[in-house]
Amino acid sequence: MDTPVDISAIRLETARLVLRPWKETDLADFYEYASVEGVGEMAGWRHHTSLDESRRILNSFIAEKNVFAVTDRKTGKVIGSLGLHPSWANREAAYAPLKIKELGYVLSRDYWGQGLMPEAVREVLRFCFEDLGLDGVSISHFRENRQSRRVIEKCGFRFIQNGEYYAGPLNKTFEDCRYLLLREEFRG
Ligand SMILES: CC(C)(COP(=O)(O)OP(=O)(O)OC[C@H]1O[C@@H](n2cnc3c(N)ncnc32)[C@H](O)[C@@H]1OP(=O)(O)O)[C@@H](O)C(=O)NCCC(=O)NCCS
Structure with missing residues (x-):
């Protein structure tokens, strides 16, 4: 089942990052990274x-x-986003309940390759399991997206199935690879 979440009062910290709710004053930072061609396209949206x-x-x-x-964390600049969305897993009989x-x-292209997104994902996994009490967290990447695949592997997700994802903004269907981490598999 899909679970409602509300992160509007949540602040998560890691060694190099702070994850917090978006503010209207983040607009310039958001546009700076989201307008770079080829970044959003890897996630299914147009720059x-x-x-x-x-x-x-x-x-x-x-x-x-x-x-x-x-x-x-050092500069306060917004360098990316991380969202909690409805999961494909809840359409599968085995995981539906x-x-x-x-x-x-x-992540902004200027910050790639420093292990920042794995660092953010590990803290969000802790938040999901320990604070939100979720049973599982799923994640997917387009088949060609090696960078996201590496983040997923480094964070300990288990491959479940291949699927298809229609990216409306790009009017294109991608083959995607779907992974899951259940609470009992999470090694904080
Ligand atoms: C996926 C993404 C968030 C990874 O974040 P990150 O903090 O750079 O992650 P990592 O530092 O762990 O790097 C992941 C892999 O990308 C590779 N990489 C780093 N910079 C790269 C670059 N400029 N070009 C190609 N690959 C690069 C690294 O080699 C690394 O693989 P490795 O661990 O085997 O060395 C980031 O690449 C991104 O924002 N991509 C565009 C959006 C996207 O793909 N979102 C996910 C949709 S499913």
């Missing part, structure tokens, strides 16, 4: 082409209360 487009999406993050702003959320993330 932003105007501040208005970024503002509309930022406002949806604030309203839906399910996406963290990923910020650089479980409380599961699907993680989705993007």
Whole structure:
């Protein structure tokens, strides 16, 4: 079953990052990374082409209360996002009764390759299992997306199945690879 989440009063910290709710004043930082061609496309959305487009999406993050702003702990700059979404697993008979959320993330290209997203994901997993009491956390990547696959492997997810994902903004269907981590498999 899908589980409602509300991260609007949550702040998570790691050695190098702070994850917190989005604010309207994050617009410039959001547009800076979301307007880089080829970044959002790896996650199924088109890079932003105007501040208005970024503002509309930022406002949806604030309203839906399910996406963290990923910020650089030293500078406070917003360098990515990490969201908790409805999961494909809840459409599978085997997992339908479980409380599961699907993680989705993007990091500014300027910060790739430093292990930052695995660091964020590990803390969000702790939050999901220990604070939210979820039964499982799922995650998926497009088959060609090696970078996301590596994050998923490093965070200990278990491959479950291949599937298909229609990315509306790109009007394209991708083959995707789906993974799950159950609470009893999580080694905090
Ligand atoms: C996926 C993503 C969040 C990874 O974040 P990250 O903090 O860079 O993760 P890591 O530092 O662990 O790097 C992951 C892999 O990317 C590789 N990588 C790093 N920089 C790279 C670059 N510029 N080009 C290609 N690969 C790169 C690394 O080699 C690493 O693999 P390794 O652990 O085998 O060495 C980031 O690449 C991203 O935002 N991509 C675009 C959006 C996206 O794909 N979202 C996920 C949708 S499922």
